[in-house]
Amino acid sequence: MKDILLILVLQLLHVPTFTLRTVMLVKGKSLAAASLGFLEALIYVFGLSIVFSGEQNAVTMLVYAVGFAAGLFLGTLIERKLAIGYTTFQVITKTKNMDLVEGLRKEGYGVTLYEGEGIDSKRYKLDILTKRNQEKDLFQKIESYEPSAFIVVYEPKAFKGGFWLKSMKRRRKKAQTS
Template sequence: MLENAFIMVAIIFIINIVYVSMFTVRMILTLKGRRYIAALLSTVEIVIYVVGLGLVLDNLNEIQNLIAYALGYGLGVIIGSMIEEKLALGYIVVNVTSSNPDIKFTQQIREKGYGVTSWYSYGMDGDRLSMQILTPRRYEISLYELINNIDPKAFIISYEPKQINGGFWVKQVRKGKIRQHQENQLQEQEKPEDS
């Protein structure tokens, strides 16, 4: 009997982890405009939800089932957000302000495949170089590292645009130049050095 209770707790726990993870991913897909994939995922998600909730409600007098349901829900949120980070859907726009108005900053970022629009601006302490950079979310960290290598004191603000339409920016980024550049860098690092 104790073994059956343990199996029931494990099933409820796992079902809720899967359900909430799928729920989190579905919400993100919906927000990103991928409604058909989100609808397909929600069909599976609701079946899992009903089964898990049914198991808990059928055995409501067993407190361990309720605890397993709650713990599975919490862990599902964590796992769902980790899955979303790995998927890294969509784009971000990064606004950078550098106290060094040297145009080479912009060129170095463009050479890595990022779409950049730059202009001169004036701050409290003088001339600045301001840039707006578009990147797929999966390259966000690489972009921050690149900016930090060029100008560790650069002021950075990023946000996720709701809609992107037209322009050189989108074509440049969609061509995969960033990925191509990163693959080339990995190949360079893997080459044995000449002695």
Template sequence: MKQLLIIFIINIIYVSFFTIRMIMVMKGQKLLASLVSTVEVFVYLMGLSLVLDSLDNPLNLATYCIGWGTGVYVGSKIEEILALGYVTVQIVLDSTQNDISIVLREKGYGVTSWEASGKDGYRLVINVLAKRKNERKLYETIENLAPKAFIVSYEPKFFQGGFWTKRINK
């Protein structure tokens, strides 16, 4: 029973590190990702050696698999808490007469807006750049100021120019 618990915990730790490392690589944090991978592989080899030493025990294999699945969940929750990177939110308003851009700028978001033509007339389109850790607050602000807004979000990978690059590169 003790060995099963060890295999389970080791796999949660390993896969959580694996998940975080992959996210760091995708966000361009190569050095930190390589450091995390060193710990990740050490933990992986410890867990794998326990399972390989007793392949005849199906409980070890099942525990390994359950630990893997749990590790994916735990790793994704850790990433949500860390909220690495940035998000770009595009807001489309059904009226060009809205001061939401001013309010968002006052709250410290990077905002670019322009008038666009939609199916039912002119619209105000706003692009907002924010840290992912502020994403929920941004959505709440938009909901309060423009509850009927159409919102699309994505994660940018490359930044060049603009006043935000000075903040990002610090």
């Protein structure tokens, strides 16, 4: 029974570590990914040694699989909580809602406004870059100004220059002088 519980706990450690390592790798954070990979391999080998050294029965294998599934779920929750990286909001509106644009800019968001043609009238597109951990707040702000907006959120792989990087540099300098 002790081994079965240990297998479950190890899977609950191993799989979230695997999930976070994968995220770090995709985000280009090589050192963090390598560190998590080391931890992941250690947990994995230790767990497998327990599985293969004891009596292999259906219960052990089932607990291993249940631990794997629960670990995936836990890893996903942790990753969402950490919300590492950035997202770009693409907001399409039927009107040129300058209250929305100015309101977001006052709150520190970089907003680029475009005018285009929809199937039956003009449409306005806003591009807004934000940190992933601010997605929910930004979504609510947009909806409060423009409830019928069409919103698409995606993750940029990389970006360079522009308002966002300048404002991050200003905040970093301000933090260093404080």
